[in-house]
Amino acid sequence: MLKVIVEKEIREILGSVKFVITFGACAVLILLSFYIGAANHKANVEQYNAAKAENTRQMEGLTSWMSLEQHRIFLPPQPLAALVTGSSNDVGRTIDVHRRSELAAVDSKFNEDPIYAVFRFLDLTFIFQIVLSLFAIMLGYDAICGEKERGTLRLSFANPVPRATYILGKLLGSFITLVTALLIAILLSCLILPLLGVSLTGDEWIRLAAIIGTGLLYFGVFLTLSVFVSSRTHRTSSAFLALLVIWVVSVLIVPRSATLLAGRAVDVPSIDELAAQKTSFSRQLWTEYRDAMGSFSAPKDIDPHDMMTHFNKFMDSLSTEREAKMKVFSDRLNEDRFNRQVVQQKFAFNVARVSPAASMNLAAANLAGTSIGLKNRFHETAMEYRKVFGDFIREKTGMNLGGGMIYVEINDDGEKPDPIDPSELPVYTYSPKPLMASFSAAFVDIGILALFNLIFFVGAFVSFIRYDVR
Amino acid sequence: MSENILTIEKPRLEAINLTKRYRDGVLALDNISFSVQPGEIFVMLGGNGAGKTTTINLFLNFIEPTEGEARIDGIITHKDPLAAKERVSFVSENVMLYGDFTAVQNLDYFSRIGGQSEYTKDDYRDALLRVNLAEEAHHKKLRGFSKGMRQKCGIAIAILKGAPAILLDEPTSGLDPKAGHDFIHLLKSLQKEGKSILMSTHDIFRAKAIADTIAIMNNGRIIMLKKSSELAGCNLEELYMQYMTGHDGQRLAG
Ligand SMILES: Nc1ncnc2c1ncn2[C@@H]1O[C@H](COP(=O)(O)OP(=O)(O)OP(=O)(O)O)[C@@H](O)[C@H]1O
Ligand SMILES: [Mg+2]
Numbered sequence: 089m090l091k092v093i094v095e096k097e098i099r100e101i102l103g104s105v106k107f108v109i110t111f112g113a114c115a116v117l118i119l120l121s122f123y124i125g126a127a128n129h130k131a132n133v134e135q136y137n138a139a140k141a142e143n144t145r146q147m148e149g150l151t152s153w154m155s156l157e158q159h160r161i162f163l164p165p166q167p168l169a170a171l172v173t174g175s176s177n178d179v180g181r182t183i184d185v186h187r188r189s190e191l192a193a194v195d196s197k198f199n200e201d202p203i204y205a206v207f208r209f210l211d212l213t214f215i216f217q218i219v220l221s222l223f224a225i226m227l228g229y230d231a232i233c234g235e236k237e238r239g240t241l242r243l244s245f246a247n248p249v250p251r252a253t254y255i256l257g258k259l260l261g262s263f264i265t266l267v268t269a270l271l272i273a274i275l276l277s278c279l280i281l282p283l284l285g286v287s288l289t290g291d292e293w294i295r296l297a298a299i300i301g302t303g304l305l306y307f308g309v310f311l312t313l314s315v316f317v318s319s320r321t322h323r324t325s326s327a328f329l330a331l332l333v334i335w336v337v338s339v340l341i342v343p344r345s346a347t348l349l350a351g352r353a354v355d356v357p358s359i360d361e362l363a364a365q366k367t368s369f370s371r372q373l374w375t376e377y378r379d380a381m382g383s384f385s386a387p388k389d390i391d392p393h394d395m396m397t398h399f400n401k402f403m404d405s406l407s408t409e410r411e412a413k414m415k416v417f418s419d420r421l422n423e424d425r426f427n428r429q430v431v432q433q434k435f436a437f438n439v440a441r442v443s444p445a446a447s448m449n450l451a452a453a454n455l456a457g458t459s460i461g462l463k464n465r466f467h468e469t470a471m472e473y474r475k476v477f478g479d480f481i482r483e484k485t486g487m488n489l490g491g492g493m494i495y496v497e498i499n500d501d502g503e504k505p506d507p508i509d510p511s512e513l514p515v516y517t518y519s520p521k522p523l524m525a526s527f528s529a530a531f532v533d534i535g536i537l538a539l540f541n542l543i544f545f546v547g548a549f550v551s552f553i554r555y556d557v558r
Numbered sequence: 559m560s561e562n563i564l565t566i567e568k569p570r571l572e573a574i575n576l577t578k579r580y581r582d583g584v585l586a587l588d589n590i591s592f593s594v595q596p597g598e599i600f601v602m603l604g605g606n607g608a609g610k611t612t613t614i615n616l617f618l619n620f621i622e623p624t625e626g627e628a629r630i631d632g633i634i635t636h637k638d639p640l641a642a643k644e645r646v647s648f649v650s651e652n653v654m655l656y657g658d659f660t661a662v663q664n665l666d667y668f669s670r671i672g673g674q675s676e677y678t679k680d681d682y683r684d685a686l687l688r689v690n691l692a693e694e695a696h697h698k699k700l701r702g703f704s705k706g707m708r709q710k711c712g713i714a715i716a717i718l719k720g721a722p723a724i725l726l727d728e729p730t731s732g733l734d735p736k737a738g739h740d741f742i743h744l745l746k747s748l749q750k751e752g753k754s755i756l757m758s759t760h761d762i763f764r765a766k767a768i769a770d771t772i773a774i775m776n777n778g779r780i781i782m783l784k785k786s787s788e789l790a791g792c793n794l795e796e797l798y799m800q801y802m803t804g805h806d807g808q809r810l811a812g
Contacts (some may be wrong), residue, residue: 092670103658103699238654243715246618246648246725247672248640558620 089249090257097261101227110226114219115273121215122277125171126284132165139182147510153484156508158186159477161516163193163466166457167286168295171212174449174458183470185477185516191470193463213452216303217445220270221310221339225331227266228314230324231258232552237324241557255552259315259545266311267304274300291523298527299452305537306448310335312544319551342443350436356428366418373410380406433460441533444540451533457520459529469518476514568632569593570645570723570754571600571617575626578612578778586612588778589626594754594771596722599745601765602758603798604775610758612778614725617756618648630723644673647716651728653708657701661686661711664700665718672719685714690740705732713741717748724748726757730764742768766794774801 101107143160150156161183169176180193232255235241244254278296281288288296314331321327384402440446453459521529571594578587587609594600602610615621616628619639628635635642655664662682669677686696689710700708709732716724730738738761745755745768759765765772772789774782782801789797 089671092667092675096667096671099663100656100658105658238657239650239652240654240656242618242620242650243648243653243655243668243712244671245620246643246646246650247668247719248643249671250640556620558615 089253090260093249093254093257094261094264097258098265101262101265107227110223111269111273114223114270115277117215117219118212118270118273119277119280121210121212122171122280123284124210125167125212126281126286129165129167129170129286130284132170136162136165136181144510147513148507150508153481153508156481158184159513160184161470161473164518166292166520167281167288168292168299168456169458170286171296172299172452172456172458173211173213174453174456175460175462176458179463179466183466185470185474191467191474193466193470212299212303213449216306216452217339217448220303220307221335221445223270224266224307224310225314225328225335227262228311229318229327229331231262231315232318232548232555233321233327234318234324236322236555236557245557251553251555252549255315255319255549259312259548262315263308263311267307270304270307271300274303294523295455295457295526298455298530302448302451302455302530302534302537305534305541306444309444309537309540309544312541312548316544316548316551319548319555322556338443339445343440343446343449346436346440346442346446349439350432354428354432354435356432357425362421362425365421366414369417370414373413377406377410441536444537447533447536447540451530451537454530454533455526457526461521461529465521466518469516473514473516480512480514569629570596570598570631571756572629572632573613573616573626574629576613576616576623576628577625578609578616578621579624586778587616587623590775590778590780591626592771592773592780592783594723594756596754597749597752598770599749599755599757599768600771600773601769602756602773602775603760603762603765604758604773605802608775609778610775611727613775614648614727614756614758617646617725618643645721646723646725647672647719647721649709649712649716649724649726649729651731652705653712655700655708655711658699660697660699661691661703661714662696664711665715668715669718672721674718674720677718681718682714685718686711688717689714689744690737706734706737709733710737713744717744722752723754723756726755728759729757730759730761738764762795762798774798776802 139162143162147156163179163181166176183191183193185191230237232241235244245251313334314327317330317334318327321330381403384399390398437446437450441450450459520526573590573592576587576590577585579585586607590609590613592600602608602613604610612621613628616623617630617635619635619642622636627637630642630645633642633645656667659667662679665682665685666677669675683693683696687693691707691710691714695703695707700711703711709729713729716726730741733741742764745757749755749768766786766789770786772782772784772786772794773780782797
């Protein structure tokens with residue numbers, strides 16, 4: 089009996105004009121999002137390579153590592169970030185690594201090319217978020233009440249069909265058909281990546297598979313929801329209207345208002361406020377140390393070359409001390425802001441999770457490595473690189489850079505000094521969060537989506553058992 | 559036929575003190591009882607809202623009786639609905655069926671859900687020809703069918719189920735005069751096969767032409783129940799009008 093109902097459901101969906109049209113539109117949009125993702129990634133790679141080459145070229149003229157006050161590092165483009173942009177377009181992709189002052193990522197994609205801020209939405213998750221939910225609603229809203237309107241429900245139940253079997257068959261049949269159709273469209277679209285020359289590592293394919301799985305789970309939420317609403321209403325028009333309202337609220341309104349709400353609920357000082365506090369503290373330190381600097385006295389009868397070394401040493405110790413104080417102060421401020429930010433984000437995410445669209449986005453971004461943590465990860469790896477870079481420079485020059493030192497190059501023999509070899513510089517590499525860590529970060533949201541599926545499934549089931557089929 | 563009724567055969571369809579009060583308080587059926595024997599055609603007449611559809615819905619367990627019970631072959635429909643439904647076919651009014659399926663596909667689905675999975679294409683063709691649906695329409699999607707064509711498919715579905723009892727709610731409402739006439743013949747041939755037929759209609763003349771028993775309903779009650787032999791020679795339409803006004807008059811007086 090179940091088989092008969094499942095088969096009928098599959099045939100009915102595949103034979104309907106509605107399916108052909110909506111699925112066609114869906115497939116085209118999915119294909120488009122993969123194409124745009126691949127094309128964007130290739131453009132990003134080119135840009136990245138050009139920027140790196142330019143950076144190296146600028147170093148070519150230098151003759152001393154001393155004059156290399158800073159080194160520029162770049163966030164390498166990730167193919168998954170092109171599909172699931174997440175926060176990647178908002179994060180600065182360039183950091184100038186100085187020896188001392190704070191590191192700041194600049195030059196985000198939106199910053200450089202504002203047009204992307206407008207088109208930010210045309211990535212895979214956006215297509216999933218909008219298109220999959222609408223697709224599910226279009227094919228699910230009349231699942232039950234539509235059959236009632238057409239009288240086929242009466243006719244079916246004039247036969248010895250248990251209600252549980254019927255609703256199970258309907259849910260199973262539509263789920264199998266639609267998910268298979270979507271999977272085919274998505275997998276074919278995946279072929280675009282290798283065809284356009286974007287190669288993914290095995291790790292990235294696993295992530296992509298999980299992202300697709302998350303998308304299908306999200307689709308399942310809206311499909312079961314639609315059948316649920318359909319089995320609570322007696323007219324297709326009211327089911328459709330109700331679903332449209334739910335869609336607008338959960339897909340468009342909730343995720344955005346969650347951010348607003350979190351902004352109200354948790355106060356985070358702005359970057360400018362922080363900078364102002366830091367500047368005034370640094371000024372205060374300067375005045376303290378200016379007096380200390382005045383107290384420099386060189387030992388008598390010393391030759392000028394040694395004198396310079398002495399002075400530098402003295403200055404070095406002073407500035408190290410000052411830096412340490414400054415660091416403690418700004419670390420405290422940064423940490424405080426960071427903690428508040430974390431609280432605010434958590435608040436916003438938890439409110440947003442009422443909407444499956446938010447859960448889907450969060451899970452996909454975590455899996456793609458473009459979650460809000462991307463910025464911190466880039467920053468942290470840059471900090472680590474700064475240590476390596478600082479050590480390298482110290483090894484090359486015997487001195488720390490920055491901090492108001494003076495260095496004089498004494499060129500005794502008038503020989504031309506050899507240029508430095510930029511390839512000696514330590515290489516900065518960015519590695520995304522490990523696979524398992526990404527999965528466990530996405531776990532909550534995937535769990536929420538699964539839970540939504542279950543709730544609406546049970547809801548549809550229970551409602552149908554009591555449904556008036558006449 | 560009439561000999562059959564006189565024998566002590568068990569009734570196939572039975573309404574016993576059937577009462578239905580809807581949740582909004584409307585008393586749609588008020589303690590009605592009747593029975594339909596194998597091979598008998600039982601026709602319910604009555605104005606809009608008299609309770610005909612409610613009666614049929616009770617036999618199909620679409621609703622539960624407030625009091626009393628409906629039985630099919632002795633099975634109480636609201637106690638064991640699945641077993642009861644194995645024994646009954648149903649033709650409802652205004653069924654749209656599946657618009658994206660062809661006539662044959664609709665027949666195939668409903669036959670299989672009704673427990674008949676052995677049918678071949680030929681069986682479907684024969685059934686559709688039996689209800690006079692032109693052969694070129696058999697493999698067309700129902701979306702483009704007229705009301706009467708869909709009704710014919712609905713009747714074919716009921717025939718294919720092969721159940722001993724057939725419930726029909728205004729089956730002729732969408733049929734043209736010729737199709738209505740053919741339909742009467744079809745019912746007669748089903749009767750010959752021993753089917754019990756319970757039908758509601760507004761068509762007094764067709765009712766008289768085929769019914770073995772006629773019930774006139776009003777306000778949830780059977781106000782007249784007569785065998786066709788008792789009605790021979792009398793004008794059913796006049797009788798109907800008399801009963802309706804008489805009943806209303808009684809009610810107003812009382
Ligand atoms: N779902 C319902 N809820 C409340 N009242 C109902 C419901 N269905 C029918 N009724 C009422 O029950 C009564 C009998 O209705 P029913 O549909 O059985 O009449 P009918 O004889 O089939 O009429 P018609 O010839 O118009 O089809 C009517 O008064 C109707 O208003
Ligand atoms: Mg009716």
